[in-house]
Amino acid sequence: MSRVRVALDAMGGDDAPRTAVHGGLLAASPDLTVLLVGDQVAIAEELTRHEGLPGRGHVVVVHAPDRVTGSEDGARAARAKPDSSVVLACRQVKDGAADAAVSMGNTGAMMAASVMHIRRAPGVLRPAIATVIPSGGGYTVLLDAGANAEAKPEHLRQFALMGRLLAQTVLGRPEPTIGLLSIGEEPERGTEMVQAAHQLLRDVPGFVGNVEGRDIPRGTVDVVVTDGFTGNVALKLYESAAGFLFEEMRAAAMSSVRAKVGGALLRPALRRMRDRLDPDLYGGAMLLGVRGPAVIGHGSGNEVAVRHAVEVAARAVRENVIGRISAELERLPGAALA
């Protein structure tokens, strides 16, 4: 595939369309057309600010008369606003006008819109949201981060296969290790559903057994598989814990003159660390198991985060993650489908 087309929700994100348009322009190239979906007047105005950027000739504006804000109930808004930019971005994929969709806006709305409007890939029982999080092992794939509140053992087995492919293609790990999230290492620990999933996962290449909550920050495995309820709680807790600790650290660095001097000297090193751990910079989440990759970035991300999210979506298209997921599910159909 020579030319990839990514539909970007230009009205998503804290200061939309400013940052989204800027990031889209940074990503656009002769190989990558970016469809800027949103209020055409506002987008056109932003575009005039960046006439000199080389990407300027590789963006297309798609008008969307409505938008979903960050404070709305995303799932509800995605249903109630069929002409919103996030819904129309996903519809570009459904209609064949784009190969992938990206939004930096309301996470719930993007999840709901992509599940509603981008059809499931062949062989996939349930799509899953995969997120790439910083960890002691570099980066770890966690899925499902919230596409489905409930999961069956066979779903978790498919999540494992999908996460494995993502780790191979996006993280570049040839033989990723996979763990099933539970509350003890033994196969008989956890809920009945998790115990049954453990048995089904045994034939998934790279499966090392159960892992615990502590293994997520440690990066014990490349891929952590769980249901969307637990995964969503874990992801939001992890992001928020990092923010809480950075705040506490900042307060500590203001607590005395000595600490202030120390903090000032340490700042560049801490900023590099924060950049590595910053959720805005590691590409957000991706909905797997649908016919076109859907990438969900963080609303507070800057233009570099937007570019990164668009490029992750394009890479997933070029690497044919979707086609390979279907092929893999066909090759290893699993006990419940056999």
Added chain:
Amino acid sequence: MSRVRVALDAMGGDDAPRTAVHGGLLAASPDLTVLLVGDQVAIAEELTRHEGLPGRGHVVVVHAPDRVTGSEDGARAARAKPDSSVVLACRQVKDGAADAAVSMGNTGAMMAASVMHIRRAPGVLRPAIATVIPSGGGYTVLLDAGANAEAKPEHLRQFALMGRLLAQTVLGRPEPTIGLLSIGEEPERGTEMVQAAHQLLRDVPGFVGNVEGRDIPRGTVDVVVTDGFTGNVALKLYESAAGFLFEEMRAAAMSSVRAKVGGALLRPALRRMRDRLDPDLYGGAMLLGVRGPAVIGHGSGNEVAVRHAVEVAARAVRENVIGRISAELERLPGAALA
């Protein structure tokens, strides 16, 4: 109740019985007898090191010929080793020789031993492990942190009532706020079980609705209610995230000469911060809903952490947390029991 008796597993913890015996002696007083349960020869030897401590006259040694180590599968070991110190500590409560039990050793073993040997309190459907974690709001009670992998809506409602009493008595919050952990604020978000629990929790005083993973570090509510699977994943993830970020911070402070100087100046302030957030110092976890409080500390805690855990157990006895839980459950029996 003038005199409280706490059975302490003297063989639990990283360098047992040294730290456990020392901490037990620090807690023991005319109002608080500490039963040191473990190898009587090793305990007697440790006691000779602290002849001058005032607590010396208020400890009793109870011999236990066996012990569970930190690396064993706790639940299995608690069943396989009926003469281990952790099991005998819990049996002191069952037999009426102690009012509460404390272990700083294998968490799984203490959970299993206390659930097996300390009987359920009247009206309680399922005991729950409550843990007090540092947060933006000071401290937050999270339960169930892993006593039961599966939960029903009525169990979560009882957990809410138990957590409320713990926040009142141990955290000193007269009117604690309570949130149900889910993946969205709306009552219809989450699994079917969580949605049903939301309806049942509406009559619990202080219930504010659903909270998300991010609300745990933020301390949005005083009490977070969840099933033992999700709660255990969340607790272990949170503790490990803190450890991971401290490690990253240490590495950042070694990355250049400038950063090293800054780190050295900042160290006292960061140490105070770490002390506040250190899981070893905030009293561990408590099994609620059994006839005697069972406190589970962290294996790496020092003697101050041991003393703190013993004192938390004693306070729960003096405040009659157990009796008040039964009274509260009787007063608000709930839809499913009505």
